Amino acid sequence: MSDIERRLSIGEVAERTGLSVHALRFYEREGLLAAPVSRDAAGRRVYHEDDVDWLTVCVILRGSAMPLPQIRRYTELVRAGEGNETERLDLLREHRQRVLDQMDQLRKCLDLINYKVGVYEDILDDRPQSVGTS
Template sequence: MSGLSIGQVAERTGLSVHTLRFYEREGLLAQPVRRGPAGHRVYDEDDVGWLGVCIRLRASGMPLTDIRRYTELVRAGQGNEAERLEVLREHRERVLTQRHELDECLKLITHKVGIYESRLGLRDHVPDCADQTL
């Protein structure tokens, strides 16, 4: 039986072996992980691709419960695309809100950096700001 070992998948995805086992236990894989003759996990390229999806969803802040729900819908096959779409739309809204909040934080930080660079002579002018003492 050819395929990838758990160590190879860990190396390719950047996930730890422990995390891969956790994802499997939590039902986050789109298909059951095959086992070799000795009982070792054997992954294929589809598994690696799906893990890439999970990694991105997780990195964007999607809760494991939502990833599990989305995985269950994918695993169930065609006919539930509207539900999959709803899971992704809801998450997209959370990501857009988070991105907006981060943009606002970045504006403040950039402004403050400008103030301190100006005070230290690293910048020619002070950015406009009502409170330049913080």
């Protein structure tokens, strides 16, 4: 059986993606999966490698602070297939700009923090070191 055909349990997918079982169910309910989740004869969710790959994309987009409605929209576009690449590109370009803006803001924060660390290190370096008595 090839990796593409391999069936994965919800626990295996949770472990591989870093998402909790609860989060996986939430993603499914919210329409964030590129393909419907299959069920086995007992009604348990069955995932495939393509699901893991897609969820990895979702985790990265979420980690970059993309709002769920935008991830859902991107998922809908992917699910719809060819012909909407311009809309997908626009969505990703807009998000990329937000990420770049966030990075710029974080750099400013880091600059301030580094400055303050330097101030306190200088203060502590200028204090006389106490010599212990033996």
